[in-house]
Amino acid sequence: MKKKTGNTAADELEKSNNPEKHVLILYVAGMTPKSSVAIDNVRKFCENNLQGRYELKVIDLYQQPELAQETQIVATPTLIKELPLPLRKLIGDMSDTQRILVGMDLKPGN
């Protein structure tokens, strides 16, 4: 499980439109190529858009299958934005940055 924590107040100033800290959890099903792609994409996205103000957790559902039911996971990979509210679910390999921005409420949907 990987964790990355952003820092500096400069970032917050820079992204003043959404100053809160983002808590993200990425659920994947096994360490498949698809999972790896998704993990890489999410990381890249966070670094580019949420630098310093995000917390990312990656969970392999095969290791903790009970979590799938608890968190209502159907599709994998699923990225859940727990904070800030409202909760959002993003599914897919996270290759579409525009959609991630929309899904995270970082950019209004068309």
Add this chain to the structure above:
Amino acid sequence: MVKAKHDLAGIEKCPTGIRGLDEITNGGLPKGRPTLICGGAGSGKTLFAMEFLMHGAIKYGEPGVFMTFEETPQDLAKNFFSLGFDLPEMMSRGLIETDHVSITRGEIEETGEYDLEGLFIRLGAAIDAIGAKRVVLDTIEALFSELPNATILRAELRRLFLWLKERGVTAIVTGESGDKTLTRYGLEEYVADCVILLDFRIVEQIATRRLRIVKYRGSAHGADEYPFLIDEDGISVLPITSLGLDYPVSKERISTGVPKLDAMLGGKGFFRGSTILLSGTAGTGKTSLSGTFADAACRRGERCLYFAFEESPRQIIRNMESIGLDLDQWVKKGLLKFHSARPTLCGLEMHLVTFHKVIEAFKPRIFIVDPISNLINAGTAPEVKSVLTRLIDYLKMNKISTFLTDLTHFGSSLERTSEEISSLIDTWLLLRDIELKGERNRGLYILKSRGMNHSNQIQEFLITNQGIDLVDIYTGSGEALTGSARAAQEAREKALEMERRHEADRIRRDQERKRKALEAKIDALRAEFDAESEELDFLREEEKKREEVVAQEQLKMKNLRKGKHAADQEKAPKRKANGKRKGA
């Protein structure tokens, strides 16, 4: 329909425990394979699936997983409870595992390629948790509306069903009916082993549920549409098919409860196991005759099932008391069972299913439907014929004597309503009004009665305080009279007869008198004649005496003359004798 009695070897079956279904499918659903249950909204798919799981867990020791995509676990528990299953308790015992899959489209954003591995993991975890042998996915199609990428979904569902097969669980997948396809999203393409269609039709505001096995790979199955019932006991599918004409027949006769009606029916009543139809207009006494028949059956100690479609059981019992029948005693003894329902409550097929179910439970020897005509009106002619054929075949197979009443309408031919069913009927009684001289009376006759020498007479049907009686109708003077007209006519006839008898007596007496008078006259004449004859004899005697006297006198005179004139002796007596004769 030809129904294979045996099955192909090789397909292992998983009993559903749903009444009747395992018979149609020759043992149940294909074991270890997914089965698709499709149907419209409210057709009973979820209930079907729940029963499958519950019976599996309780009766067959196969725990099950219920994965719901629509209803919340709370709703699910309530639904189960309505069938008498305690879901939380079953869950705590590890017999059932539920998982509510909830996806809200607004929350989800697609950001690229994905799969449904999450679902597989959840299902796999639930199956492993209790060692499930049965799985229900209700309704997996919900995913199509929540997840926009249908291409991925289709591929994943195909994979899911293969995966279920690999896991060796018997699965039920439910699906909503589509316009042209069996299911809206074409699930039947993936679940190819067994497809069952549940149908919920409303024709003229009356609902009928039907079940059909669309396909069952590798197994023979009934191909008909089977009506089924959902009630407090869950689903009952009843394989009511036309069984053909090879049912057993009985020579035993059973009394109608009316001795004179028995007499009309060859002196012994109905055949056991035969089908009797009693037609009549309103108020002709159909229920009274049904009640009498039921009473007679109970007196013999036979169980009798009475389906009432117009009156409540209490009302029938009360009304029958007025003609001297105590039906309540039989109800209390458990010999008589009433079942009341409004005919419009459900469709024809559903009534048939109800009949079937109640008959199975009560096992009567006499089955009465009063009246069947409301049911007849509930369906189209071919439907009615099909339903009644199946019902009657079923009843005959079980040697149950069936008594159906049929309300015919004023103004129409009495025989009309029953055209469709007349060929199914063994004994057909007709009750009709006879309106005459300001009065309505009832007449009963036998339209047909197979296999017995029955009366062709119309009998007057009397409902009295002591029950039903039949009276010969007045048929003299070229007209048929009933009721008071019959009574009056009979009285008139009696008076006339008496008068005629008196007249005859009088004439006879007159004649006698005349004869006596004649005899008296004859006697008188004879007496006169005798008197005259006597007189005559007397006179003749007198004459004789006189002649003797005269002769003596002459002799004396002669003797005297002999003394003086011997010469005159010959002439003198002749003269004197002539003189005497003239004087007489």
